[in-house]
Structures are given as structure tokens and as C-alpha cells.
Amino acid sequence: MRFRFAADDAHIRGLRIIPEIPDIRLARLEGNNGIGKTLAARLLQLVSCEMPFAALPRAWESLVELLGVVYITIDGLREGQVIVKLDSALWRGRSQADCAENPGEATLAGVPVEWARLRSLIQVRRIAGDEGLAETLGRTIRERALEADAVRRRIGDVVEIWSHRLDALRKLSEGCTQGQLIDLREEDRQAIEELDQVQDSLIAAESREAAWVETSSIMHRVREFVEHHGGLMEVYSKSLERHENASEVIQQLESDLARAGANMALNEGRRAEVSRWARLLELRETAHTRARLQENQVLGYLGLHERPKSTDLRSRSADTRQAVTDAEAQLRTADLAFTIRQAAAGVENALAGLQGPAQQETIADLDRPISAKSLLTGVQRRRRYLEGIPRPGEALLLSRRISEMRDQLRVLDLIPELVATTDRKAQNVVEAEEKLSALMGFTGAQKIEREATQKALAHQRGLMVSGSAEAVAALARLFALRGAPAPELGLPATTIDENSEEQDEADLMAAEGELATAVQLILRAPETVQAEAQEWLSANLVRLAELGMLRPPAISLDRLDEARQEVMLVWDSARSEEADAKDALKTLEDRLKATEDRRAAAAAALNNGRLSLATAIRDLLHNSEWEGLRPAVATALGAEGLPATSLIWSEEGWLDIDSEGLNNEAVETKVAFVLEGLATLAEQIEDSAATIRDGWALTTAYLENETVRLARRLADAESGRLTASTMASASNVVLRAWTESEISYILSSTTLRNQLFDGADAVSFDLEGLAVQWKTSDGTRRRRPLEAFSSGQQVFAYTRAKLETLRSLRASSEVVVVFLDEFGAFVARDRFSELMRYVQDDVLGEIADQVVVMLPTSSSDQPRTLREEIDGVFERPGYVVTSAEPRRAE
């Protein structure tokens, strides 16, 4: 090979390089120090991807600064001329390893060539004669470290590229794993189950609450009954007695007055007139009594003992009217339950008819999407709640209350007219009395007597009316105690005309008879009232027993006082239980809401999981991004019995799977399995690739560390960038054994065994102790540390050993060129010709194609025999540089 160097500017900056190395198989390069022999060899090492400045960081920095542009021309390769352009400006800021990997630009036969290609054509190495055994071994190990690092880099690039792709696949596939799918389904199932349980509990709680409400309500009425019935019955009986006594006295007094009038001697004309007015008086008195009865009944019905003021009347009317309005609104809500139940039944039937995926379809969008199935569940739950509404007795009581209030309003409206009528009829009676008295022509005494009788009569009538009114009021309260409407005074519709002269005796009798009957219809016998009360009480106790929420109290109508304490206790218990039942119901209603929310969340999460599965499988099977992987995905799906070609998902589920004997859930599970498998596979591939890369990194780091331990001078400026932190003891054992084996192999070369190790059969190396071990021919075991090998003879042996290590280069490169540098000491030690013989016999053609020996300029002090010996080694003198100006030797 012929190497030419052109670095026109370098010498300006104080850096020199020889211009040429001739194409001589064994060349001698002789010249003064500083003319650039070594630099030429090192630049060629750089071209060969070897960093000659690994142990010389400062020299490297200086080179980067001073070299500039250098052209190296290599002639002699079969493939053509190589021209390399190095530019040290482009090395600034880059690592040594990176610069060695890619030092500049190169062409082969005028065409740009990859560095890898060029390095497969030519490799250049430099061996320095001033290196000791430790450095020789260290350099060997370092060669291996660099090789391992190059592979590590290459695999690292692959891992990085793969990682992006595998990460995308993993993200796509990990949307919903099998485990997550199972968890989501379980969560959804549990939520539905819990919802059903809560709904059942709610229905039971509603039923219990309703039973306690009714029980409590009955007990409330029973308690009121026990508390007040006895007293009211007493009032009723006494007022009834007063009414009846007054009636008897009135009959007697009216009879007296009639008799007194009949005894008067009157002419025919006047008698007729008297008769007419007497009849009118009776009619008017009857009418007045009737009016007073009506007025008192109405006042008693309203709980009034006297006529109300007009302002009080208006205020009470307004309050009652508002209460009616409120109660009617409440009743309307209860009444709507039926209508809602009817509508819900229709919706429920339609929803229950939906099949399969249609149940999961969103049918309503409120604050969140509601599926058909959720809506069906909700409607069913509401229907169950509405069943039995209005609850027994509740609406009935409300209706009764409204009816009562309406009656009160009607009566309140009647009061002014009733009062006016009563007063007018009283005035009519007075006028008739005065007229009759004038017609009769009574004497003074008769007149006084008659007026006294009439006064007594008026008093008794007042007693009768008040007694009657009190009895009616007491009766109304007795009825109210039982929750029954108060009886009304059913006065006859056909009334008499108290001013009609056409009315005869029969009419009068009939009118009075009707009035008496009407009063009697209300003012029934106390025994009758008691019997009605007993019937009511019995019915309520029976109902309490039917409800079964508590044991009904024992109550006898004759001994209500004795029952009072027990009734109070039972009522207190009922109220407490009712409150508890309402609390329990409220708690369950709250829980129902929370459970519905949980169910909605679970359903949404499950749907999202399903959607991610569908999206992933759709992308893998149909997105061009994954086209390369599609057949493999189809194979994986096929292994699970899934037809990749027809695996299409819609919001209603997986389509066209029935024919495969699959259902949606089975497909979903298998899809999740396949995707999870892909994600796992992606992870394993990335993990495996990274593990392999890390194995190379581990090996590189170990070898670099051991390089430094063997020869600190070889410490790479970048050493330590690869740490062996993950290095396990198991790896250490392997790496150490291998390294020891490598070094032992080098030390076991014939040359070294004969020259350094007493001709031992085998030599081993202890890496930990940095010592060589061998057994001599007489069987003696020897062990010697590395630093003990430093004599001239030993150095010669190392050089041979180093050359031996280059033997493998020829397998990877067409041409190997070796520079032997720093061998001045060999010349001095008279071992040069021996070295050259070795080079000629064993190196040329075996290890290297060309060897360039670099020597210092010949000295006149050298013995003539030595000069002749050196000259005799080389076929031609070679290229000798004796001064700064190069010259051809021949």
C-alpha cells in the first residue's frame, strides 16, 4: 500500500506529518523525532476505526485544534484508489468513539464509500515497542471492549427504533386487558345486584313505613277518642235532656195560652180575626224556632257559642279557602299516581321487548346518557314505588278534610243570611203577638198574665234551642273524634209560609212535625251514639290487628279511663316506630341514589373498556399503519377461533358472530386476550432486545474497567460512561473467566511460553491478582505479578504476542498494515534483527500484508555492524527521512 498525506496548513500551526509511506512490503521509515511519522500511523488507525488517542486525551485535544484538513490517498487496493478527507474542525464537541466511528469522508475509485465498507478493505494497526506486558494485555482487552461497544451501539439504535413502534402497539393493546374487562364486568354485575337489593329493601321499607303511618294514625284517633269521648258523651246527654225538658214546658205553656184565648167572649167577626192571627202567631213562632235552630246549629257546627263579628267571619272564610286550595293540590298529586302508573306500564312493556345490544343503546340523554336497560330498571322501580299510592286511608282522609272545609265555607257564607232571617222572624212573632193581644181586648190583669206566660214561653224556647244546639255541637265533636263527618240538621225542604192566611191547621201540624222529626234525626239517643262509637272503635282495633305492627290495646267503652295509660304507651311506641321507619326509608332512598350513580359509573367504564377493545382491533385489522402486522394479528385471532375478516364492531356489539357460534361476551374476552397477548409480546420483545443490549453494555463496561486495571495508561477519556452497576456476581464470574481465558491464550503463545514461562505447557492468568501462573517442566508451580515482566527480552516477547493478537484482523479485512513504532530500544538492545526475522517469517503474509518499521535517524555512534544488520533486513532501504524535509531514499 502506498499512503500519501496532504496537510498543507498543519505545519503552519506547528503540526507536521510525513508526506508519504511507500508501497514496500517491509518498509523502513527512518527520521528524526517530530517529523510526523507516528502521526501518520495514528491517522491511518483512525481511518481503521481505531482511536489511537484513547489514552492520550490532551494529545487528542491538541490534534483537534491544530490538524485542520488532511487528505490521505491510499493506492494499491484491488478495488481502486481511496481518498480520505479528515477535518479536525468537525471533531470538536464529539466523543472520541464517535470520531473513530466516523472521522470524515471517503471515496473509493472516486465514489463515496461507507466507513464500514472501507474498513472491510483495509485495517491499519500500530504497535509501540515501549509498551509493557500489562499494556499489551490491556490493549488486547480494550480492543475487545471497543468491539463490544460497537455492537452495543448498533443494538441500542435498534432497540430505540423498536421501542417507538412497540410502545405504540402496547398503548393500542393495553386499553382494556382481560383482567380489567373481568373487573369491569364484575363491578357492573355487582352494581346491578346491589341496585336490585336496594330496590327490594326500599319496597319493603316503603311498605313498612306505610303500615306504621296508618298504625300511628289509627292510634292517634284512638287516643283522641279515649281522651275525649266520655266527656263529650256527658255533655251530649245533658244538653239533650235540657232540650227535651224545655220542649215539654213549651207544650204546656202553649196549651195555657190557647185555653186563655178560648175563654174570651168575642163577636163573630172579631173571633175570626183573632183565630187568623192566632194561627199566624203559631206559624211565625214555629218559623222563628226553626230559624233559631238553624242558626244555632250552624254556629255550633263552627264551634261558636255566639254570633261572630263580621271581621272574624271574613278572616275565617279566607283561611279556610286557602286550606282548601292546598289540600286539593295535595290530593291531585296522589290522584296522578294512577295516571303515571298507566303511562309507565306502557313504556315498560316497550322497553322489555328490546333484545340484546338494543338494551345497551342510549335511549335518553339527561345529565348523562341513559341506556334502554337502565331506563327499564328505573321505570320498574318507580312502578313498584307507585303501587298502592294513594296509600289506604290517606287520600280518603284528605278528601274528607276537603269536604269538611268546603262545608265550613258554605256555612260561613250562610251565617249573615241566617242571622238576618232569625231576627226578621223574631220581629214577625212580636208583631203577631201585639196584633192578637189588641184583637182579644184583654183586661189589664189578663194582659199581664198573658205577657208573663209569653215571656216564660220565650225563655223555654231559648232553653230548647240552646240545648239542641249544644247537643248538635257535642254530637259533631263525637263524630269528629271518629273521623266521621258531622251530622247536619236535615230541615225539611218544604217550608211553611208564616204570613200566609191560606195555611190551615193540617199544614201547621205538618210543619211542626217535620221540624221535630228533623231534630230527632240528629239528636239520637245516647245509647245509639254509644253503639256507633263501639262499632267504630272495634273496627279500628281490628284494623290495627290486621296491620300487625303492634298489639292493639285492650279498650272497653265503659272503662275508657282505665285504658288511657296503655293507649298512651302504645301510641308513643307507634310514633317512635313510625319515625324510625321514615328514617330507614330516607336512608334507603339516599343509598338508592348512590347505588344508581355507582351503577351508571360502572356501566360507563365497562362501555369505555369495550370501546377501547373495538378501536384497537379495528386499527390493527384495518388501519394502514398496522398493515405489516395484520396477517400476524389475524393468525393470533384465528388461534382463538375469531374470524378476523368479519370481526366488525358496532355500538350494538360484534357483528356477524352468531354463525361462528360465539356471543358478544365471548368475542370480547377473546379480543381482550389477543390484545393483551400482543401487548405482552411487545413488552417481551422490547425487554429481550434491551436485555441483549444491556448484556453488551455490561460486557463493554467490564472489559473497559479491566483494561484500566491492567494498564492505567490506557484509560479512555470517556471510560466510566458505561457503568457496570447492574452487573451481577453471576455475570462477573462469566466475564472474568472469559477475560482470564483471553489473556491466558495470549500468554500461552509459543513465543511467550518459551521466552518467559520456562517452556510451560500452559499459562494461566489471575485477573483479580493481576498475576501470571504456570508450571515449569519439572512440575514447579510459578506465580508472578505482571509488573515483574519488564526486561528487554520480555518486551520482545510482548511485541511478538501483540502481533499475534492481530491475526484475526485478516478475517475481517482484505489488507492489514502494521506499523512497528518506538523500537529504538530494540536497536539499542541488539535485538532488532531477531525481531525482523520474526516479522519476515511469521508476520508478513500471516498476520499483515505490509509492515512499516519506524526507526529514529541512524546515529554515527551506532556500530557499523548494527547499521549493516539493519540494512540487511530490508530488501530496499525504504523511505528514510533524515531531516524535516523529506526525501526519497532511492
Added chain:
Amino acid sequence: MTVGDAPQLAALVKSVLDAEESNRMDGSDVNTIVRQHVEEAVYAAVTPDVDMVLASIINHEARLP
């Protein structure tokens, strides 16, 4: 540089990985089929696309790990 240029080192690294694997304390299991495919791929002179590696493993196994 490919692993073909350093067969001795490749054997060494394989031994290192085997030693590491036999020494794993986390109980995890290395899928040897995956590792073999990956080794072949990353050591090849021209590294294949990872989709091809995935496909070759799936086709080799006819099922997923």
C-alpha cells in the same frame, strides 16, 4: 459493526445473559422463544422491522404468550 464480526464476544454475551437469567431473583420468566427470535433479529446483518419479528414469533407459536 455486526455481531458477525465478533463471534467470540457474541458467545461471551450469551453466557453473560444466561448467567443473569439463571440468577434472576424476581421470579419473572424469560420467554426463550421471544429471546431467540429477538437475538436472531438484532444480530442479523440487516436488522428486520420489529413487525416482522412480532409476526415471526406469532407464526412460530401460532398463539400468543
